[in-house]
Amino acid sequence: MSRQREADKAGQKTVALVLGSGGARGYAHIGVIEELEARGYRVVAISGCSMGALVGGVYAAGKLAAYRDWVCQLDYFDVLRLVDVTWSPMGAMKASKVMDKLDHLIGDTLIEDLAIPVTTVATDLTRQREVWFQDGPLLEAIRASIAVPGVITPVHRGDQVLVDGGLLNPLPIIPTVSAQADFVLAVNVTAHSPRPVTLEELLPPEEAAQEQARETSRDAGGVDFNHWIDGVRGAARRLLDGFGNHDEADTADKSEMEEAMEGGRRQWGRMDMVLASFDITQAALAKYKVAGYPPDVLIEVPKTVCGAYEFHRAEALISLGRHLAGEALDRFEGHVDHGGGGPSILLEAPAEKSQEGE
Numbered sequence: 001m002s003r004q005r006e007a008d009k010a011g012q013k014t015v016a017l018v019l020g021s022g023g024a025r026g027y028a029h030i031g032v033i034e035e036l037e038a039r040g041y042r043v044v045a046i047s048g049c050s051m052g053a054l055v056g057g058v059y060a061a062g063k064l065a066a067y068r069d070w071v072c073q074l075d076y077f078d079v080l081r082l083v084d085v086t087w088s089p090m091g092a093m094k095a096s097k098v099m100d101k102l103d104h105l106i107g108d109t110l111i112e113d114l115a116i117p118v119t120t121v122a123t124d125l126t127r128q129r130e131v132w133f134q135d136g137p138l139l140e141a142i143r144a145s146i147a148v149p150g151v152i153t154p155v156h157r158g159d160q161v162l163v164d165g166g167l168l169n170p171l172p173i174i175p176t177v178s179a180q181a182d183f184v185l186a187v188n189v190t191a192h193s194p195r196p197v198t199l200e201e202l203l204p205p206e207e208a209a210q211e212q213a214r215e216t217s218r219d220a221g222g223v224d225f226n227h228w229i230d231g232v233r234g235a236a237r238r239l240l241d242g243f244g245n246h247d248e249a250d251t252a253d254k255s256e257m258e259e260a261m262e263g264g265r266r267q268w269g270r271m272d273m274v275l276a277s278f279d280i281t282q283a284a285l286a287k288y289k290v291a292g293y294p295p296d297v298l299i300e301v302p303k304t305v306c307g308a309y310e311f312h313r314a315e316a317l318i319s320l321g322r323h324l325a326g327e328a329l330d331r332f333e334g335h336v337d338h339g340g341g342g343p344s345i346l347l348e349a350p351a352e353k354s355q356e357g358e
Contacts, residue, residue, distance in 0.1 A: 015185050016045040016176035018295060019052025021166030021282060022189030023148075023275070023308030024317065026051025028301050030068055031321025032187050033059055039329060045179035046118045047172045049165040052187070053120035053145035054102070057138050060116040061106040070101065071314040079312045095152045099143055109138045119175035120145045121165030122155075130168050131160070132175060148308075150274050166190075170282035173293040183296035183332070187321070190282040191300035199305040199316055204323060211316040275308045299328045 015036060019029045029052055036043065048056035058067045074082075082097045111118055112135040120133045122144035133141035144155040144162035155162040165172065171188050200208040200215075283303055290298060301324065306313055 012040055012042045014044045014181045015041045015183055016179035016181035017043050018171060018173050018176055018186035019048040019056045020171040020188045020286060021050030021052055023051060024306055024311045025189035025301050026055055027314045027317035028189055028321030029055040029187055031318040032299060032325040035322045035325035043116055044181050045176050046116055047175040049121045049170055049172050050146050054142050057118055057142050060114040060118045061109050063105045066105055074312055076312045093152050102139060106138055111135050111138050111141060121169050121172045122162045123165050123167040125161040125163055126159055166282045171286040171289045173289055173295060185297040186295035187299045188286045189301040190279055190286055190303045192283040193302040193304060196304040197302040199320060202320055207319050279303045297328050297332045299324050
């Protein structure tokens with residue numbers, strides 16, 4: 001609280017932050033926050049979905065630096081070891097290993113106790129509507145918001161079946177409309193681009209060269225992350241269904257895993273199809289949300305910069321977020337037209353607010 005009073009006395013400009021969904025691309029949110037802090041802005045409200053809910057919640061809990069240090073140390077195989085395959089028909093992964101790490105960072109923190117008001121957005125499949133978490137356990141809110149349908153198992157709460165908020169609202173601007181802030185800044189990390197844009201194209205030359213060197217090193221290992229996951233899931237399903245005897249299952253598993261881990265041309269697997277479809281849907285929905293409630297500053301990360309589950313590229317994606325935020329804030333501070341600030345029009349009924357016992 002003392003920090004907030006000091007900030008007020010110093011006349012810091014305040015910002016309401018909207019952090020969108022988009023898997024690994026959501027690491028860019030960290031860079032955006034770092035750039036805001038470097039310029040002396042104070043975040044007074046956060047609304048987040050999926051990876052945006054995770055980053056926003058961890059930041060509001062005061063643990064973003066520790067989280068950043070952890071994800072930047074993850075290499076290709078560290079990320080693979082975090083994949084906890086499940087035999088559940090409701091998703092390929094449980095995300096329990098990632099949640100265990102978050103538990104160590106933020107523990108039993110309640111949303112209402114955070115220094116910054118936070119809204120995380122999930123989707124209730126039962127009622128087919130948004131659910132806003134504005135109180136209760138922060139971990140539960142994050143876990144519900146990141147549950148990509150068919151990929152990460154949902155959260156069951158009463159008669160609710162909660163999955164990724166990006167299914168309905170990948171860029172939740174509405175919760176920030178009433179915030180007492182000087183401006184609203186939204187970060188869309190599933191932006192559509194007329195042509196595929198690579199991460200290296202958007203980074204400054206020196207950082208692009210560093211990321212290219214890292215990618216060359218990864219490619220030399222001959223492992224494709226998305227197909228590795230798909231191979232693991234296929235093997236688990238065959239074992240669950242009891243196809244063949246033990247030796248035959250081992251042989252089949254090895255064959256599929258080898259195919260999944262082959263380098264060379266990209267092949268589309270089940271996981272690729274689910275994630276790519278989800279990305280396309282989110283990109284279209286995000287445009288709709290921006291049209292209804294244009295933020296004062298909009299930062300867009302093309303969805304083609306990396307795959308949704310390339311979590312081993314944290315360092316470059318954080319740098320990209322900071323770079324794009326710097327450009328956007330330069331335009332905003334220089335009073336250059338940034339495409340926002342138009343009149344707001346209510347496009348949908350208010351979302352259902354999370355309550356205990358629902």
